[in-house]
Amino acid sequence: MSRTAFITHPDCLLHRVGSIHPESPDRITEILDQLTGSGLDGLLDMRDDVPQAAPEQLYRAHSPAYVDDLFEISPETGIRHLDPDTAMMPQTLRAALRAAGAGIHATELVLDGRIHNAFCAVRPPGHHAERLRAMGFCFFNNVAVAAHHALAVGGLERVSIIDFDVHHGNGTENIFIAEPRVQMLGFFQHPLYPYCGTKVVAPNILNSAFPAGTRGDKVRELLTHVWIPALERHAPQMIFISAGFDAHYEDEMASMGLVDADYAWITRELRQWADAHCGGRIVSMLEGGYSLPALGRSALAHIRALADI
Numbered sequence: 589m590s591r592t593a594f595i596t597h598p599d600c601l602l603h604r605v606g607s608i609h610p611e612s613p614d615r616i617t618e619i620l621d622q623l624t625g626s627g628l629d630g631l632l633d634m635r636d637d638v639p640q641a642a643p644e645q646l647y648r649a650h651s652p653a654y655v656d657d658l659f660e661i662s663p664e665t666g667i668r669h670l671d672p673d674t675a676m677m678p679q680t681l682r683a684a685l686r687a688a689g690a691g692i693h694a695t696e697l698v699l700d701g702r703i704h705n706a707f708c709a710v711r712p713p714g715h716h717a718e719r720l721r722a723m724g725f726c727f728f729n730n731v732a733v734a735a736h737h738a739l740a741v742g743g744l745e746r747v748s749i750i751d752f753d754v755h756h757g758n759g760t761e762n763i764f765i766a767e768p769r770v771q772m773l774g775f776f777q778h779p780l781y782p783y784c785g786t787k788v789v790a791p792n793i794l795n796s797a798f799p800a801g802t803r804g805d806k807v808r809e810l811l812t813h814v815w816i817p818a819l820e821r822h823a824p825q826m827i828f829i830s831a832g833f834d835a836h837y838e839d840e841m842a843s844m845g846l847v848d849a850d851y852a853w854i855t856r857e858l859r860q861w862a863d864a865h866c867g868g869r870i871v872s873m874l875e876g877g878y879s880l881p882a883l884g885r886s887a888l889a890h891i892r893a894l895a896d897i
């Protein structure tokens with residue numbers, strides 16, 4: 589059995605806002621279909637029963653008032669918009685609690701040594717959710733909740749978050765801007781939603797903005813010449829990945845030019861660094877990726893590289 593876990597939960601399919609919203613349950617279904625179609629599922633530690641995140645676990649990344657408010661405003665019927673892109677329907681809270689819970693569960697499995705690394709195929713995504721507000725399809729910042737769990741319960745002193753989604757992870761930056769134990773390394777297309785991230789805000793946050801049309805070679809250079817030296821400086825004991833696949837050239841949500849092989853290469857480099865320096869500990873969580881075939885292929889390339897198969 590591989591020591592790479594694939595973690596999801598059926599509740600993550602329940603959140604659906606209208607029939608044309610790009611952040612749809614079909615994204616998870618596509619990854620699962622390609623996983624089983626390729627036979628890769630038989631080589632992974634497949635887990636689909638994760639607990640919901642508890643409020644106390646969410647309070648580490650979000651204010652208690654924000655978390656409690658989401659429970660209070662969760663609609664019993666209909667749809668409640670929190671911003672033009674981000675809306676709750678009756679099952680949204682359940683899905684969001686499973687998505688955050690998956691990251692916590694994966695972190696515990698990795699820290700216990702029961703698995704080497706993990707990919708969490710969950711939604712709604714998380715990296716736009718700030719300490720005090722939902723935005724950009726995100727309610728709880730799944731990767732931030734997981735990183736906080738590693739610090740609070742796992743006893744780690746330093747972790748790094750790599751964000752390769754095409755959009756700036758403003759929520760993750762917002763949550764960790766005054767938390768030097770957490771290093772954030774990200775690239776994103778600029779200008780593009782959420783139209784921020786280009787200012788140097790803290791020594792532990794390292795953002796790299798790329799113009800539309802940037803291809804994978806520039807991202808590979810960034811990883812080699814900026815991210816790896818930054819990881820060596822911070823010396824994380826565990827790496828988290830905000831794995832968005834919307835920088836793919838087939839993805840119409842943005843205009844970057846990565847291909848499946850870029851995601852495989854980036855992941856392989858990060859896994860090799862983690863294997864050499866932090867016991868191989870990686871928890872990767874799905875963020876964006878809206879072209880379904882490209883999302884499925886890129887996620888599979890990412891998972892193969894995590895599992896080294």
Ligand SMILES: [Zn+2]
Pocket residue numbers: 753754755832834875876877
């Ligand atoms: Zn994105």
